[in-house]
Amino acid sequence: MAKAMPARTCPVAAFQKMISGKYKLRIVWDLKDGPRRYGEIRSGLLRGTSGSAEITPRVLSRELKALTMSGLVDRKDFGEVPPKVEYRLTRKGKSFVPVVAAIREWGEHHLDEAAALTEAAE
Amino acid sequence: MAKAMPARTCPVAAFQKMISGKYKLRIVWDLKDGPRRYGEIRSGLLRGTSGSAEITPRVLSRELKALTMSGLVDRKDFGEVPPKVEYRLTRKGKSFVPVVAAIREWGEHHLDEAAALTEAAE
DNA sequence: CAGCATCCTGCGTGATACTG
DNA sequence: CAGTATCACGCAGGATGCTG
Numbered sequence: 001m002a003k004a005m006p007a008r009t010c011p012v013a014a015f016q017k018m019i020s021g022k023y024k025l026r027i028v029w030d031l032k033d034g035p036r037r038y039g040e041i042r043s044g045l046l047r048g049t050s051g052s053a054e055i056t057p058r059v060l061s062r063e064l065k066a067l068t069m070s071g072l073v074d075r076k077d078f079g080e081v082p083p084k085v086e087y088r089l090t091r092k093g094k095s096f097v098p099v100v101a102a103i104r105e106w107g108e109h110h111l112d113e114a115a116a117l118t119e120a121a122e
Numbered sequence: 123m124a125k126a127m128p129a130r131t132c133p134v135a136a137f138q139k140m141i142s143g144k145y146k147l148r149i150v151w152d153l154k155d156g157p158r159r160y161g162e163i164r165s166g167l168l169r170g171t172s173g174s175a176e177i178t179p180r181v182l183s184r185e186l187k188a189l190t191m192s193g194l195v196d197r198k199d200f201g202e203v204p205p206k207v208e209y210r211l212t213r214k215g216k217s218f219v220p221v222v223a224a225i226r227e228w229g230e231h232h233l234d235e236a237a238a239l240t241e242a243a244e
Numbered sequence: 245c246a247g248c249a250t251c252c253t254g255c256g257t258g259a260t261a262c263t264g
Numbered sequence: 265c266a267g268t269a270t271c272a273c274g275c276a277g278g279a280t281g282c283t284g
Contacts, residue, residue, distance in 0.1 A: 010170050011229025012147045012222065018233065021256075025134045038266050048132050056258055057267060081264080083265045092232050100134065102224045107133025110214050111140065143276075160246050179247060181277055203284075205245045 018070050021063045023055065025100055028089065031073060032097045035088035038064075072096060140192050145177065145185050147222055150194060150211065154219045157198070157210035160186075194218060 009017075019025050023045055030036060030044045038060075045055050064087060067073040072093035078084040089097070141147050145167055152158060152166045163186075167177050186209060189195040194215035200206040211219070 010148065011226045011233055012151060013144070013170075014233045015225050015229050016141075016144070016147060019138070022135070022138065025138060026132060029134060042266095048135075054258085056260090058259095058269085059257060061267060062256090077266095081265085083264080083267075085266065095232060096228060099224050099228045102221050103137050104133045106218060106221045107137050110217055111133055111136050164246095176278085178278055178280090180249085180279090183247060184277085199246095203245085205247075205284080207246060 018072070021059075021066065023060065023063050024067055025103070027063060027067060027087075028072060028093060028096060029100050029104070031087060031089045031093065032100075035076070035086040038085050038087070041087065067093075140194070143181075143185050143188065145182065146189055147225070149185060149189060149209075150215060150218060151222050151226070153195060153209060153211045153215065154222075157208040160207050160209070163209060189215075 026045060026048060027041060030041055036044070041064075042055055042057075042060055045060070064073070064075070068075050068087075071090055073087050074090045074093075076086045076088065078086070141150075148167060148170060149163060152163055158166070160182075164177055164179075164182055167182070186195065186197070190197050190209075193212055195209050196212045196215075198208040198210065200208070
């Protein structure tokens with residue numbers, strides 16, 4: 001029996017915390033197709049961006065670590081030199097993919113920034 | 123110059139931008155049940171929080187304004203004194219509710235204890 | 245009641261340089 | 265290749281006080 005109401009942190013807040021960061025969602029999305037190496041993730045992220053900002057290793061590293069600690073992705077370090085590290089979605093991470101898919105789908109339909117404003121006049 | 127827009131900011135990025143802020147998602151969620159007044163939203167938000175932090179009007183006001191500009195909510199100002207303002211979801215906002223629902227559902231299944239871990243991992 | 249104006253702070257994020 | 269270390273900055277967001 002729960003305490004009437006788990007007023008702690010609504011799932012939404014927890015979700016926001018978990019995906020806080022500019023790249024986390026996109027990393028998860030990239031990883032849905034299979035394991036990827038550090039550099040591949042980085043390149044993939046760059047491709048999607050408006051071309052301006054380079055993703056600094058510090059940031060990417062951080063996001064990856066956070067995702068790992070959240071239990072969404074798993075880090076697999078292949079022994080030694082030259083360094084090779086793969087990141088892949090855990091079960092939890094995979095279960096999260098549909099949610100991201102929903103977000104993406106909604107975004108593609110209602111969220112074109114410019115087109116969005118048009119419909120905003122509703 | 124039409125650049126073919128290769129990736130017009132991934133929907134995910136746009137989504138993140140749109141719901142950036144601690145309360146936006148929860149506001150949308152609250153509003154799903156119908157129009158609400160400023161104070162009601164505020165109270166509702168307080169109930170869900172860990173009890174400590176009061177939501178400052180500055181912040182709430184800002185989130186509301188942002189949501190309005192995003193076209194998710196509509197602001198209805200009833201004439202004069204005493205001030206009465208209602209916020210309600212637009213069509214776009216309503217179409218967004220299922221996404222939030224998906225987030226919540228996923229969160230309730232995979233994220234409740236994870237939230238604790240996130241805190242603990244600190 | 246529903247805000248706005250001002251000040252202040254922590255943190256997320258970018259830039260740059262270095263290492264195993 | 266896959267990171268870590270250091271510096272710096274903008275901005276979300278809390279505290280307080282005031283207004284129409």
